[in-house]
Amino acid sequence: MHEKGDGTRASGETDREKAVLVSVRWGSTEEREAEDSLRELASLSETAGADVRATFLQARSRPDPATLLGKGKIAELRELIASAGADMVVFDQDLTPSQQRNLERETGVKVIDRTALILDIFAQHAHSKEGKAQVEMAQLRYQLSHLTGRGVELSRLGGGIGTRGPGETKLEVDRRRINARIRTLDRELRELTRVRRVKRKRRQRLKVPTFSLVGYTNAGKSSLLNALTNASVRVEDQLFSTLDPTTRRLVLPGNRRAVITDTVGFINHLPHQLVEAFKSTLEEVREADFLLHVIDASYPGIERRLCAVEEVLEELKAERIPAIFVLNKVDLLDGGERSQLRKDFRGAVLTSTVTGEGLEELLERMSALLAASRLVYLQLPADKGTLLSLLYRRGQVIDMHVEDGVYRLTAEIPEEIFHHFLPFVKGD
Ligand SMILES: Nc1nc2c(ncn2[C@@H]2O[C@H](COP(=O)(O)OP(=O)(O)OP(=O)(O)O)[C@@H](O)[C@H]2O)c(=O)[nH]1
Numbered sequence: 216m217h218e219k220g221d222g223t224r225a226s227g228e229t230d231r232e233k234a235v236l237v238s239v240r241w242g243s244t245e246e247r248e249a250e251d252s253l254r255e256l257a258s259l260s261e262t263a264g265a266d267v268r269a270t271f272l273q274a275r276s277r278p279d280p281a282t283l284l285g286k287g288k289i290a291e292l293r294e295l296i297a298s299a300g301a302d303m304v305v306f307d308q309d310l311t312p313s314q315q316r317n318l319e320r321e322t323g324v325k326v327i328d329r330t331a332l333i334l335d336i337f338a339q340h341a342h343s344k345e346g347k348a349q350v351e352m353a354q355l356r357y358q359l360s361h362l363t364g365r366g367v368e369l370s371r372l373g374g375g376i377g378t379r380g381p382g383e384t385k386l387e388v389d390r391r392r393i394n395a396r397i398r399t400l401d402r403e404l405r406e407l408t409r410v411r412r413v414k415r416k417r418r419q420r421l422k423v424p425t426f427s428l429v430g431y432t433n434a435g436k437s438s439l440l441n442a443l444t445n446a447s448v449r450v451e452d453q454l455f456s457t458l459d460p461t462t463r464r465l466v467l468p469g470n471r472r473a474v475i476t477d478t479v480g481f482i483n484h485l486p487h488q489l490v491e492a493f494k495s496t497l498e499e500v501r502e503a504d505f506l507l508h509v510i511d512a513s514y515p516g517i518e519r520r521l522c523a524v525e526e527v528l529e530e531l532k533a534e535r536i537p538a539i540f541v542l543n544k545v546d547l548l549d550g551g552e553r554s555q556l557r558k559d560f561r562g563a564v565l566t567s568t569v570t571g572e573g574l575e576e577l578l579e580r581m582s583a584l585l586a587a588s589r590l591v592y593l594q595l596p597a598d599k600g601t602l603l604s605l606l607y608r609r610g611q612v613i614d615m616h617v618e619d620g621v622y623r624l625t626a627e628i629p630e631e632i633f634h635h636f637l638p639f640v641k642g643d
């Protein structure tokens with residue numbers, strides 16, 4: 216996928232862990248999809264600070280319940296580990312605690328899965344108090360789900376890459392202590408969520424429409440935020456470099472004011488513990504008026520990544536928010552590839568934060584979205600008073616009468632709040 220991001224870890228080459236990556240394909244998974252996923256696992260491993268020595272792909276009709284891989288393949292894997300001088304194995308598939316244990320016994324090295332790896336990267340990249348608390352919460356939940364039947368001896372940070380430094384303290388963590396810690400973190404996070412909500416409410420009261428950047432990790436969301444607002448948010452060729460949301464003001468063509476927020480990127484099989492723990496950060500997405508869905512157009516398999524992002528948006532109940540698709544990094548494409556993209560993704564804006572191409576067009580499109588409203592006929596039940604007042608504040612009520620305790624309205628509704636009214640729109 217991308218070149219190895221050097222300097223991702225301060226440590227020298229010698230203490231980088233040497234990893235073999237394994238993916239087991241079964242059922243209807245296509246080979247290309249599995250290879251793609253394995254390439255992504257390599258990026259993740261390198262971002263986490265490991266040195267990827269070899270990869271190993273097996274197709275089976277169904278996984279072996281004890282070890283995923285079959286007996287013969289385990290022997291092959293053992294040889295590969297020895298010849299590559301590897302000291303760990305990373306599985307692309309989630310492992311149950313007993314599978315992990317069996318595999319560690321069979322291979323003689325540390326075995327982790329994709330979820331543990333992603334949690335580890337998040338741990339390395341968390342800077343703010345909130346980010347750190349969210350990551351720790353996700354890790355504790357992961358540990359908790361992997362405690363069963365294990366002589367519990369886990370490192371504090373979940374036993375991923377980069378968490379085994381010499382100064383590390385191995386802790387005997389039992390369920391009760393994990394739970395107690397989860398409760399403390401939960402209290403802290405609730406308070407931070409409250410503060411975040413207050414800030415957001417203030418923005419909403421000021422009626423400044425919000426655009427939220429969403430998309431796959433490394434698509435160029437932070438670069439776009441910087442390019443559009445001259446802000447300086449950390450941009451790196453790494454996965455999950457942004458964990459803390461950043462909000463910036465923006466003046467769009469036609470002198471329309473808006474704010475734009477950058478947040479954590481998504482990935483295929485984003486561990487649900489993370490979605491859960493990052494709920495308050497991701498609330499920013501759900502509460503946005505519009506989404507800028509950023510896609511790395513230079514990466515093969517755009518559709519798969521689009522679907523992964525759509526899945527997370529659904530989980531966040533943000534799938535109905537109007538979105539502009541932004542196909543970024545088009546500087547890496549030739550003319551033919553660009554026109555193909557224009558055909559495949561009608562309505563998308565092609566951008567490059569490197570050459571500045573498409574940025575004006577994007578700003579124009581954002582402005583047009585703010586200006587747009589729809590004329591509709593609504594039937595609003597009497598208990599939807601807040602929606603009615605929202606309509607009066609932000610929209611244009613053209614005609615209204617009440618019948619059987621139901622408001623019957625003809626109104627112009629701005630695009631950014633339209634999704635609130637969708638269930639009450641009658642006919643055309
Ligand atoms: N060639 C090219 N590279 C780009 C472009 N935009 C961003 N990049 C590069 O893509 C990488 C990722 O950019 P970021 O802006 O950090 O991506 P992100 O979506 O914020 O990533 P996360 O925060 O990790 O989810 C960096 O190496 C950028 O320099 C572009 O238009 N063209």
Ligand SMILES: [Mg+2]
Binds near residue numbers: 437449456457478
């Ligand atoms: Mg970013």
